[in-house]
Amino acid sequence: MSFLRRTVPLAIAFTVGVLMAFQYFVPHPHSKAFLELMTRWDRIIAGFAVFIGIYSLFHLHWTRIRRKAAGWGYSIFVFLGAGITIAFGLYNGGEAFWHDKKEDTMFDWLFLYVQVPAGATIFSILAFFMASAAYRTFRARTVESTVLLIAAIIVMLGRVPVGALISPYIPVVADWIMGVPNLAAKRGILLGVSLGAIATSIKIIFGVERQYLGGGD
Amino acid sequence: MITVVAGLMLLPLIPLQAGELIPPKSFKAYDTPNDGGESISLVWRASPSDSPEVDYVLHMANSPEGPWQEVMRVRSNTYYKNSALERFGFRKRNKDTHLLQIDPRRHFSSDKNRKALYYFKLAIARGEEFIPVEKVVSGRARGNWFNTAKLNNFIIMIAFSGVVLFFIIHARRNPKLFLRKISGLDAVDEALGRATEMGRPVLFVHGLTGMGSISTMASVNILSRIANRIAEYDAELKVVNNDPIVLSVSQEVVKEAYLEAGRPDAYNQDNVVMVASEQFPYVAAVGGIMTRERPAANFFMGYFYAESLILAETGASTGAIQIAGTDSYTQLPFFITTCDYTLMGEELYAASAYLSREPMLLGSLRAQDLGKAAIIVILFFGTALSSFGIGFISQVFRAF
């Protein structure tokens, strides 16, 4: 069992990891064919994994309804929403799903008038939360936080036309803040992140880090 | 003698008379280096007649006798070799040499033999005037087994991998390794203890990227460590995902962690769930879980986007102790302002090693430090040299 659960996955991770790392340096058609094969596998697995996701989602909400867990009524909407969308998707404006997708069907209507505004609504909550978080946390407690506060005000003004109305220099200074100190800090973080990512990849390829397989050793 | 030399030097400066077309020299064909056998490169030395009014015309055939077909006609002051840095490097003389890359299969699509030999004729033309180069050249396209333009990357990869592996082996022999304090990770026990005392669950929120992302790998590793401790504390762990593959891996990891802690009975598959596959439905679902179940501790680990602030603000409003870890640079400010502790950038990757204190895992951290030191030195010298107009260092590190 340990052989199948540990040794085989580690061997696959090592072989594919090393081959993919070297593939980057080999332009030969065989190398390209290998890359295409791997990416195709990746897509096939991703396609099948969707079913696992759907099963998990439905199972969770079905259990909630069955057990009458707190707020179980909302779970009904999961089935309702999914059912209606799938049904209209399969109906395809009366032409059934094995035909090409028809335009302006009920499925499109659901997308445009339910999914689009619902997604936009959740996204717009961000503006409210940002205002509240900024109010609570942007305090000139120390010299550093004062610098941060001033920079934030300049960038906020520089990112909207009103900044240019106040002074033509505000967008220029805002761009400088974004392009110089901000970028320098970002690059510093990026370099650290990249080295960390490479080191983690090496640990995974060589089987040193194996937590993702579940358990310790 | 001096007169002759001076005369030769002045030669290119003398304007050419109309009609005087000088055919180019050194016409050659060869397999394009560093490619997968898609093209044949044709090169020739620039002719003194090169000007916007003059064209080069290339003919191609699959036998020396023909039939010949015109495959390209380009203005004579374009298509220089220095435009293909990735294949021919930074040599100065590249700007005096013309280069055309021809994909034979485009013109002879019926040819089944990928490595067939093709023949080329070049001519210089201006309007009706047409002077062919006498020489017919031939070449075949072959796939190459190593892209020499990526040699710099290859060397860096081998060197850095070697250093990481060396320090991993070294750490096994000398396990006492200094590790700076990461307060966010020291607070994990505090957060789990609080959840146990309050009898409320711990919520682990994955980022938005899939299993192919290193951030997700790192967060799964952290999940494993946290799940193990939660099983020991006998608290309840809830894990939310938005990717089905991450879901499967998380379920397996949590199950194994409970098994390892000797509490397989405490594992409940319904606590590791996929709540939505898209960004904002995911936010709505996780926000709902936070407000309904009021977890005592929230962990946000992985790569986040605009949802970070909504998640962390909702969590903060429920009074939960919050620990975030992300390598998403733009979301760091949001987590820092709304969470109690934030693991920044590479701290996310180091977390698994830090929590386990396994020497083998800690070894790679020293290699990362060494890598960073090397980058700082190179940046310093590179900036200094570039300031004095010496730019070779940027060529050495250029990625193709």
Next chain:
Amino acid sequence: MGRFLNIDRRIIFAAVALAVIGSLLVDFSLPVPATAPVQQIFDKIESLPPGAHFLLSFDYDPSSKEELQPMALALLHHCFQRGVKVIGMTHNPGGTGLAEQALNSIASIYQRKYKEDYVFLGYKPGGASLVINMGEDIHTAFLKDFYGNDTTTLPALQGVESLRDIDYLVDLAAGVTIETWIAFGREKYQFEMGAGCTAVIGPEMYPFLDSRQINGLMAGLKGAAEYEVLVERKAQAFEGMRPQSVTHCLVILLVLFGNVAFFVSGSFRTQRRPRR
């Protein structure tokens, strides 16, 4: 004054809502000059000859529609005006409806025909793998377009075997796809690309602009508004500049007010620094 330090969040939410609604109701216009990164995208499309191939990747879903759809519409106006052939696709399953709507609505304004002047390849999963597949052979990556037509038969795709044959690509992204297009597309298959993204990930894209891995960038609603001004099609994004400006000013005022309260109440002597 100290009580103002912890005012109910709902008061702030109400102030933001009022600011947004008020600025939508009151009509006033603000100048929106184009910044260099947006101008560069415009100039690149301006330089494309009629018949050139432009790939637009709609990598966003309804949640980011407000910021990114105006960019798509403005870009499509520009391309169809110039007779550039447009190839649409998406990495995001939620993006198909938006892409289809954008392409069809703008194409009809300029009497551009599907299959001949533009195509929509639809959605395919895979991310980086899909980009690599397209770099090798666009027709095997997308055997059929969104409407089930064989991609090898589409006139708009004639002369396009792989990503190498694309004259310009713009990725409109709400996520990680710009990096994916750069790392697995542009770097491997050598084509020129620009990008548009939500304001929140805008700063993350600056290094790519600086290293010229993308030739231009539109960030957030302001980027979209600038492009609308450039193509002389002032629409949703341009209108959005009003509430955005007012909200930014409100947040600045709130922050300043919070700091005044912080100092006047003397809290700065007692409050410790927050934990990182």
